[in-house]
Amino acid sequence: MKILLFGCNGQVGWELQRSLSVLGELLPLDFDSNDHRADFSRPEQLAHTVRATRPDVIVNAAAHTAVDKAEAEPALAHTINAEAPGVLAREAAALNAWLVHYSTDYVFDGSGACPWHEDDPTGPLSVYGRTKLEGEQRVRTSGCRHLILRTSWVYSARGDNFARVMLKLAAEREQLNVVADQIGAPTGADLLADVTAHTLRSALKAPELSGTYHTVAGGETSWHGYAQLVIEWARARGHAIRVAAERIVPVSSDAYPTAARRPLNSRLDSQRLQRSFGLTMPHWRRGVLRMLAEWHSS
16 A cells, blocks of 8 residues: 655655554655655645555645744645645545545634534634635535544644643743633654554545544643643753743733634534544643653653
8 A cells, every 4th residue: 555645854755754654655745756746735735646646545744834823825825835735636546545634623713612513513713724624615516535633732742732831931921921722632643643544544444434533632721731831841840940830821812812713612522523533642741742752851
């Protein structure tokens, strides 16, 4: 089996190179790859790449994920997040190949306090959310066999992320104001990649599993709760932390205006995924603590 992976050097793509390698021949590509074109700002180049490689599975881990920047460049965000996945889906359908595509909690309007189900009405608040939703729709209408995995608050041990920023600021400041009215589940790129491999292996044997699935870690928290966990973990291990626990202050999203509106309720219900594929999604704390332990030992 040949698997064509786009976006191989992103947070999720990097982990997918590991998790998918046991399933078959893996061809990992990024936008600057030399052997084949993988520039998502030029979707028809992607079509040529798919036709040249003739994969059994296409995994799309590429996207325009700069949420605020997308407000200033909606055409580019639309090309990358909507048109390009549509082209991949069209080519997958022509080859009778599977397409794995990642989407986001931003397709919802963030209202209420209940976890979103896959069939709930959508209502994106931003260019990013609208273009990701259209990308989903183009995949579905193409007729290709697909797995659309919606996730949220993705982090990885590589590069900068929310936890690293919080630890840096906690070492420099006596008070931190952290948003507390956005609720979701921090989801590790490693977890998302492992779930992808499990679901894909099952779906290849059972085409009726084609569809959309919410794929997030268990439990829920706010950015404030996330920051508290990270900072107290570091304090307990003797790291230089200047901010006192009581000076990690919860604030509303209004305290930090952004170009793009964020959904307040980013809870996603993953029961369909767990029932369909026999999986259990671990609590978000477990993944974050594992990431922190890796940093501590390195």
